Amino acid sequence: MSETIFSVVHKDASSKARTGIIQLPHGPVETPVFMPVGTNGTVKAITVDDLHEIGFQIILSNTYHLYLRPGTGVIDAAGGLHRFIHWDKNILTDSGGFQVFSLAPFRKITEGGAKFRSHIDGSYHLLSPERVVEIQSILGSDIQMQLDVCTSYGTNYKDAEKALIITDKWLKRAKSAWEAVTDDGIYQGKLFAIVQGNFYKDLRQRSAELVVAADTPGIAIGGLSVGEPFEVFTEYLQYTTALLPEHKPRYVMGIGTPEFILEAIEQGVDMFDCVFPTRTGRNGLLFTRQGPITIKKGKYEYDFNPIDEECTCKVCRNYSRSYLRHLYRTGEILSSILASYHNLYFLHDLVRSARRAIQENRYTSFKKDFLYSYKSGTSKNE
Known part of the structure; x- marks a missing residue:
């Protein structure tokens, strides 16, 4: 049986929501937790001091991109990814499977691994389950993901089943490779297996059974938020x-809006990540408790209120909507910095x-009240 890295602290009385602690090499992580995405070893427009200031205990980086640039040689020589990017807390690295999935015209999936052409220079590479474990071990990932085959919404049953079968074979190989690199006690990162099965319940069940049997320290739920309607995602x-199992951390990859996050928490999910808050922030979308706003709109030209009256972040304390609109419309770099900071803080x-x-056994009412304001644009108490 794998080591226990997760403990449930409290279960909500009205839902499946729970709080917990994940014990990782660079310190404990309180859950539920949102992880900012630092694809290339940086959360875009955000410094590590900003991440500390907001209070993040874990961030995500991308194996595929770091493998291509700057390469494992540079990161290994630097003493690992933590030292390279000057981040002293935890890092989760994805396997690169989603990036390979998104490069459909440039990749070929076999039982051996995923062969793909670099989006940078067109060179060919093969990511095998073992190679992906090796790369993430060199990075020094606190949590590393198995290589998997992700399928999109609308994939037919036969192709979804084939992806599931390959993912399971890759999991067995990844676990063996991970056990080999952790045997000497130098590398302490934890492996998470990934449930696939697309949108077929019998395949989901089969995949979940295989993942549970593999007994990795944590479990990710893959193949969601890939274009399906929200109701299908929820189902x-x-x-x-x-x-x-309840005694392992559950991670849903690629969700980053309040609706999706709150739904996941209600179903007992502990971890989630997405580029959405920083990517949309750079494009002028800002979160507020009354719903997202598009700062470039003319109605904010003379609006000297903060982005969100209730937000206590330094952006809302110091800058107005009018000023942020001005920064965005003039293409100032500060626009991306302030918008990304606010959205992550939010x-x-x-x-x-x-x-x-x-903790106070009121999660259902909390979720209901927040989403009422977020979707209607008015507080329930108004």
Whole structure:
């Protein structure tokens, strides 16, 4: 049986939501937790001091991109990814499987691994389950993901089943490779297996059974938020989480809006990540408790209020909507910096508030009240 890295602290009385602690090499992580995405070893437009200031205990980086640039040789010589990027807390690295999935015209999937052409220079590479474990071990990932085959919404049953079978074979090989690199006690990172099965419940169940049997320290739920309607996401998330053990952390990859995050928390999910808050921030979308706003709109030209009256981040304390609109329209770099900071702070604060609501056994009402304001643009108390 694998080591226990997760403990449940409290279960909400009105839902499946829970708080917990994940013990990782670079310190404990309180859950539920949103992880900012630092694809190339940096959360775009955000410094590590900003991440510390907001309170993040874990971030995500991308194996595929770091493997191509700067390369494992540079990062190994630097003493690992933590030293290279000057981040002293935890890092989760994805396997590169999603990037290979998104490069459909440039890749070929076989049982041996994923062969692909670099989006940078067109060179060919093969990512095998063993090679992906090796790369993530060189990076020094606190959590590393197995190589998997991700399928999109609308994939037919035969192709979804084939992807599941290959993913399971890759999991067995990844676990063997991971056990080999952790045997000497030098590398302490934890391997997470990934549930696939697309949008077919029998395949989801089969995949979940295989993942549970593999007994990795944590479990990710893959193949969601890949273009499906929200109702379908909710249905398959609820179905899949019910198949997983309670004593392991559950991670849904690629969700970063309040609606999706709060739904995942309600179903007992502990971890989630997405580029959405920083990517949309760079494009002028800002989170508020009354719903997202598009700062470039003319109605904000003379609006000297903060982005969100209730937000306590340094952006909302010091800058107005009018000024942020000006920065965005003039293409100033500061626009991306301030918008990204606010959006990350907003989600971090949302998840922190969710943890508090779970501890107080009022998560269902908390979620309902927040989404009422977020979707209607008015507070329930107004």
